[in-house]
Amino acid sequence: MPRKFTYADAGVDRELRAKSKKALKVLKETYRFSRYGKVVSLPFGNVFPIGRNRYLDLVIEGVGTKVLVAQLAEKYDTIGIDGVAMAVNDVIRSGAMPLAVADNIHAHVSNPALVREWMKGVVKGAAEAECVVPSGEIGDVPELIKGLVEGRGFDMVFAAVGEVSGEKIISGKNIKPGDAIIGLRSSGIHSNGVSLARSILFKRWGGKYEPYYVPEGLEREVVHEVLEPTRIYVKPLLRVAEELKVKAAVHITGDAYLKFDRLTKFSEGIGFDFDNFKPQPIFELIQKTASELGRMIVDHEMFKTFNMGWGFAIIVDKANRDKAIDISEKTGVQTDQIGHVTDSEGIKILYKSRKIILK
Amino acid sequence: MPRKFTYADAGVDRELRAKSKKALKVLKETYRFSRYGKVVSLPFGNVFPIGRNRYLDLVIEGVGTKVLVAQLAEKYDTIGIDGVAMAVNDVIRSGAMPLAVADNIHAHVSNPALVREWMKGVVKGAAEAECVVPSGEIGDVPELIKGLVEGRGFDMVFAAVGEVSGEKIISGKNIKPGDAIIGLRSSGIHSNGVSLARSILFKRWGGKYEPYYVPEGLEREVVHEVLEPTRIYVKPLLRVAEELKVKAAVHITGDAYLKFDRLTKFSEGIGFDFDNFKPQPIFELIQKTASELGRMIVDHEMFKTFNMGWGFAIIVDKANRDKAIDISEKTGVQTDQIGHVTDSEGIKILYKSRKIILK
Numbered sequence: 153m154p155r156k157f158t159y160a161d162a163g164v165d166r167e168l169r170a171k172s173k174k175a176l177k178v179l180k181e182t183y184r185f186s187r188y189g190k191v192v193s194l195p196f197g198n199v200f201p202i203g204r205n206r207y208l209d210l211v212i213e214g215v216g217t218k219v220l221v222a223q224l225a226e227k228y229d230t231i232g233i234d235g236v237a238m239a240v241n242d243v244i245r246s247g248a249m250p251l252a253v254a255d256n257i258h259a260h261v262s263n264p265a266l267v268r269e270w271m272k273g274v275v276k277g278a279a280e281a282e283c284v285v286p287s288g289e290i291g292d293v294p295e296l297i298k299g300l301v302e303g304r305g306f307d308m309v310f311a312a313v314g315e316v317s318g319e320k321i322i323s324g325k326n327i328k329p330g331d332a333i334i335g336l337r338s339s340g341i342h343s344n345g346v347s348l349a350r351s352i353l354f355k356r357w358g359g360k361y362e363p364y365y366v367p368e369g370l371e372r373e374v375v376h377e378v379l380e381p382t383r384i385y386v387k388p389l390l391r392v393a394e395e396l397k398v399k400a401a402v403h404i405t406g407d408a409y410l411k412f413d414r415l416t417k418f419s420e421g422i423g424f425d426f427d428n429f430k431p432q433p434i435f436e437l438i439q440k441t442a443s444e445l446g447r448m449i450v451d452h453e454m455f456k457t458f459n460m461g462w463g464f465a466i467i468v469d470k471a472n473r474d475k476a477i478d479i480s481e482k483t484g485v486q487t488d489q490i491g492h493v494t495d496s497e498g499i500k501i502l503y504k505s506r507k508i509i510l511k
Numbered sequence: 512m513p514r515k516f517t518y519a520d521a522g523v524d525r526e527l528r529a530k531s532k533k534a535l536k537v538l539k540e541t542y543r544f545s546r547y548g549k550v551v552s553l554p555f556g557n558v559f560p561i562g563r564n565r566y567l568d569l570v571i572e573g574v575g576t577k578v579l580v581a582q583l584a585e586k587y588d589t590i591g592i593d594g595v596a597m598a599v600n601d602v603i604r605s606g607a608m609p610l611a612v613a614d615n616i617h618a619h620v621s622n623p624a625l626v627r628e629w630m631k632g633v634v635k636g637a638a639e640a641e642c643v644v645p646s647g648e649i650g651d652v653p654e655l656i657k658g659l660v661e662g663r664g665f666d667m668v669f670a671a672v673g674e675v676s677g678e679k680i681i682s683g684k685n686i687k688p689g690d691a692i693i694g695l696r697s698s699g700i701h702s703n704g705v706s707l708a709r710s711i712l713f714k715r716w717g718g719k720y721e722p723y724y725v726p727e728g729l730e731r732e733v734v735h736e737v738l739e740p741t742r743i744y745v746k747p748l749l750r751v752a753e754e755l756k757v758k759a760a761v762h763i764t765g766d767a768y769l770k771f772d773r774l775t776k777f778s779e780g781i782g783f784d785f786d787n788f789k790p791q792p793i794f795e796l797i798q799k800t801a802s803e804l805g806r807m808i809v810d811h812e813m814f815k816t817f818n819m820g821w822g823f824a825i826i827v828d829k830a831n832r833d834k835a836i837d838i839s840e841k842t843g844v845q846t847d848q849i850g851h852v853t854d855s856e857g858i859k860i861l862y863k864s865r866k867i868i869l870k
Contacts, residue, residue: 165621165651172621172649178630182637182644187610191643198645200611202561202674212571212613212670214650251546252559254571256668262524262531271537278541284550285538286557290531291573292524295706296666298657307655309615311571311670315561347654 166407166456195324195400195414196245205318209248212311213238218346219308221379223300224356224363228266230381231308232273233280234343237382239312240281241403241464244389247322248314252284253277259306260294266304273381280384283312300356320393324400324418327493331399332473333424335490336389336480338463340434342382344405345457348449349378349434352442360441367441369433377434385464388480388487392466396476400467404459409510412499415467426491427502431461451508455501462490525766525815554683554759554773555604564677568607571670572597574702576709578667580738582659583715583722587625589740590667591632592639593702596741598671599640600762600823603748606681607673611643612636618665619653625663632740639743642671659715679752683759683777686852690758691832692783694849695748695839697822699793701741703764704816707808708737708793711801719800726800728792736793744823747839747846751825755835759826763818768869771858774826785850786861790820810867814860821849 183191188201199207215234222231232255240250255274259266267290278285299305341349350357353374361367363375370377389401400415412424435458442449454460468476473489480487494500499510542550548560558566574593581590591614599609614633618625626649637644658664700708709716712733720726722734729736748760759774771783794817801808813819827835832848839846853859858869 168623169621169649169651171623172626175623175626175630176647176649178627178634179637179644179647181634182642185637185641186643187608187641191645200643200645202610208567208611208672210611210613210645210670210672212615212646212648212668214615214617214648214652216650217652217654220654249546251561252567252569254569254670256571256573258573258666258668262528264527264530264534267531267534268537271534275537275540278538278544282544282546283541284545284559285541286550286559286569287571288535288538289571289573290528290535291575292528293573293576293666295576295579296657296664298655305655307617307652307666309571309617309668311569311613313567313569313672 192321194246195418196403197242199246199248199316199321207316207318207321209243209246209314209316210311211239211242212309213242214307214309215343216346217350218343219306220300221346221350221375223304224354225375225379227379228269229272230379232270233277233381235308235310236274236277236281237384238343239310240283241385243312243314244386245322245401245403246316247320247393247398248316249390250281250283250312250314250386252286253281253310253312254285254287256289256309257306258291258293258297260297260299260303262290262292277384281386322393322398322401324415327399327415327419327422327467329422329493329495330470331467331493332470332489333426333491333493334466334468334473334476334480335462335488336385336464337486338459338461339383340380340432341378342459342463344459346378348457349438352438352445352447353378360445367437369437383463387483388485389464389466391483392476392479395479396468396472398466398468402465404463404465408457408459409455409499409501413511421495423494423497424491424499425494428488428490429460429503435460451503451506452510455508455510465490467493551680553605554777555762556601558605558607558675558680566675566677566680568602568605568673568675569670570598570601571668572601573666573668575705577702577705578665579659580705580709580734582663583713584734584738586738587628588631589738591629592636592740594667594669595633595636595640596743597702598669599642600744602671602673603745604681604760604762605675606679606752606757607675608749609640609642609671609673609745611645612640612669612671613644613646615648615668616665617650617652617656619656619658619662621649621651636743640745681752681757681760683774686758686774686778686781686826688781688852688854689829690826690852691829691848692785692850692852693825693827693832693835693839694821694847695744695823696845697818697820698742699739699791700737701818701822703818705737707816708797711797711804711806712737719804726796728796742822746842747844748823748825750842751835751838754838755827755831757825757827761824763822763824767816767818768814768858768860772870780854782853782856783850783858784853787847787849788819788862794819810862810865811869814867814869824849826852
C-alpha cells in the first residue's frame with residue numbers, strides 16, 4: 153500500500169502554520185488605535201470603522217507558488233488576475249465592496265516586457281472586480297527571490313481595500329441548523345494547493361508530466377490547466393448580499409473545507425455537511441497520478457487542500473436558497489447548494505458515496 | 512584611480528527600473544472603476560474618493576533586502592517597524608492620515624518563534640503610526656524565497672490605507688521659487704540603498720567588515736547600525752499639515768534626491784537647491800570604505816541612493832518655514848531647512864563645499 157502523501161510532504165506544514173497564525177494574535181493590541189470606533193472581529197478578517205455606520209476592510213495576500221507555474225509555462229499575462237482575485241475574494245467575505253487594489257512585485261530584475269505581461273492580468277482582474285489600482289510597486293531584489301529561470305523569478309503580493317455599511321457586514325453570527333451552504337464554481341485549482349499539485353503533476357518538481365503534455369481527461373496541456381486564473385467572486389457575492397441576508401461567506405483557499413470550522417467561533421452548536429462535489433478533471437488527475445507515483449493522497453487530504461470545484465461558499469437561510477442560487481447564476485457563475493448546516497459538530501463530506509470526517 | 516561604483520553594480524539597474532515603472536502606467540486604465548468620482552493623480556501615488564470631499568490612499572511597499580541584514584544580525588524584532596514605516600511614510604505624502612496597515616510575510620517556513628519577533632516590530636511600528644493592523648498573512652513558500660540561513664529566509668510586504676479630505680490633499684502644485692525645503696532627520700540608512708551598503712560594508716557580500724565589528728566613527732556594531740529601524744514620520748507630517756499649507760511631501764527612498772524631479776510635473780519652471788547635509792557617520796563610512804576597496808562611490812551616486820541624513824522632506828512657503836520646523840521638532844524629530852526651490856531647472860546639491868549637479 154502506498155504511503156499517504158500530504159501537503160506537509162510538499163513543503164507546507166499545516167500544524168506549524170497554525171502555531172504561527174496564533175503568534176499573529178498580538179496584532180489585536182493595535183485595535184486600540186482605531187480612529188473612529190471599535191474594530192469588528194469577523195470569522196475571516198476584521199473591519200474597522202471610518203465613520204458612522206461605515207467600515208473598511210483591508211487585506212493583503214500573495215499568489216503563492218503559482219508564480220512558478222507561470223514561469224514553467226513562460227506565460228505571464230494571467231497571474232495578475234490571480235493576485236487581484238486572492239485579495240478581492242478575501243475582502244468580500246466581510247460583505248465589503250472592493251474599491252481599490254495595489255500590487256507589489258518582487259523580482260529578480262525589472263524586465264519591462266515581463267512587467268507589461270504582469271500588468272495585463274492586473275488590469276483584467278481589476279476590471280472584473282471593478283477596482284481602481286492606484287499604485288503598483290516593482291522591486292528588484294534578486295537576492296530575496298528564487299526563480300525557475302534565472303532572471304525571471306518573481307513573487308506577487310496584493311492588497312485590497314473595501315467598504316461596507318454596518319448592517320451589511322457578514323458577521324458569521326446566527327448560522328442555524330438547516331441553513332443552506334451555496335457553492336460558487338471555481339475555475340480549477342485557483343492559487344491554493346499549488347505546491348502539492350506541482351509535486352505530483354510536473355516532472356520539474358518530482359511529478360509525472362512534462363508541462364505541455366495533455367493527460368487523459370484534460371482537454372489541454374496540464375500546465376495551462378494549473379495556470380487557469382482564479383475566479384473573481386465580487387459580482388455574485390455582492391449581488392446576493394444586496395438582496396438577501398448572507399450569514400457567512402467563505403473563500404475556499406488554504407485549508408479548504410477546514411475553513412468552515414472558523415464559523416463555529418461565531419455561531420455555536422453547529423456543524424457542516426457537504427454532499428455535492430463534481431470536481432473538475434484536474435483534481436481527479438492529481439489524486440490518480442499521486443496514486444500511480446506511490447504517493448496516495450486520501451480524500452480527507454484532498455478536501456483539506458483543494459477547493460474541489462467550489463472556490464467560494466455562502467451560507468443563507470434555507471428559505472433564501474433558490475433566490476441566492478438564481479442571483480449568483482445570473483452573474484455568470486455556476487452555483488448550486490453544496491451542503492447544509494447541521495446541529496452536530498464537525499465537518500462531514502459525502503463524496504463518491506464515501507463519508508469523510510474532515511473534523 | 513578606482514573605477515566608479517554605482518547602485519547598478521550592487522544589482523539594481525536604475526534605468527531598467529525606470530522603464531519598468533513606465534510599464535505600470537497601464538494601471539491608469541483602471542481609474543474608470545473609481546466608484547465615487549475621479550482618481551486624483553499626485554506626484555507620489557494617487558488618491559481615490561470615497562464620498563463627498565473624502566479620499567483614500569492605498570499603498571503597498573516592501574522593506575527590500577534589509578531582511579537579509581536582520582538575518583545577518585539574527586535579530587528580528589525591529590524589521591517589522593521598517594515595514595510599517597515604508598508603507599505609512601508613503602501614505603502621508605498625499606496628506607492622508609494612515610488608518611490601517613496589513614503585513615504579508617513570505618517565509619521559508621512558519622517558525623512561531625520568528626513570527627513572534629517579527630510581530631513585535633509590526634506592533635511597535637503600528638503604535639508609532641497610530642494604526643490598526645486588522646490582518647497579517649504568513650505564507651510558507653520556501654521555493655520562492657532566498658534566505659541567508661536555510662529555514663530563516665523571508666520577505667516582507669506591507670500595505671497601508673489612509674484618508675484625507677479634499678482641501679488637505681498635498682498636491683505638489685503651486686510650488687514657487689523661494690519656497691523652503693524642510694528636512695526631517697532620518698534614523699540612518701532606513702530601507703533604501705541597503706543592497707549597495709551591504710556590498711561595501713559586510714564581508715558576507717564582498718565588503719569589508721564582519722557584522723559585529725565596530726568601525727571607527729561608529730558607536731556600535733556595523734550590523735546594528737544598518738539594521739536601525741526606519742523612522743516613522745506620521746506625527747510630524749500630520750501635525751505640520753494640520754496647521755500649515757504643505758505644498759509637497761517627499762519620502763526619501765529609492766532614487767533619493769532625484770525624487771524631487773517628479774514635482775516638476777506638477778509645478779512648472781522650478782528647480783531645487785540643497786545645501787544642508789550632515790549625514791550620519793554610517794553614510795561617510797560607506798563612501799570611505801568603498802574607496803578603500805577600490806570601488807569609489809562618487810557624491811553624485813550617494814545622493815541618488817541614500818537619504819544622507821534626511822528621511823522625509825516637506826516644501827512650504829518661506830513664510831511658514833520657522834513654524835513648520837517648530838511644529839515638527841515638537842513631535843521629537845530633528846528638523847531643519849535643507850534647501851529651497853529655485854527658478855532654474857535641475858537638482859543641485861552643495862556638499863562639503865562641492866557642487867553636485869544631480870540632474
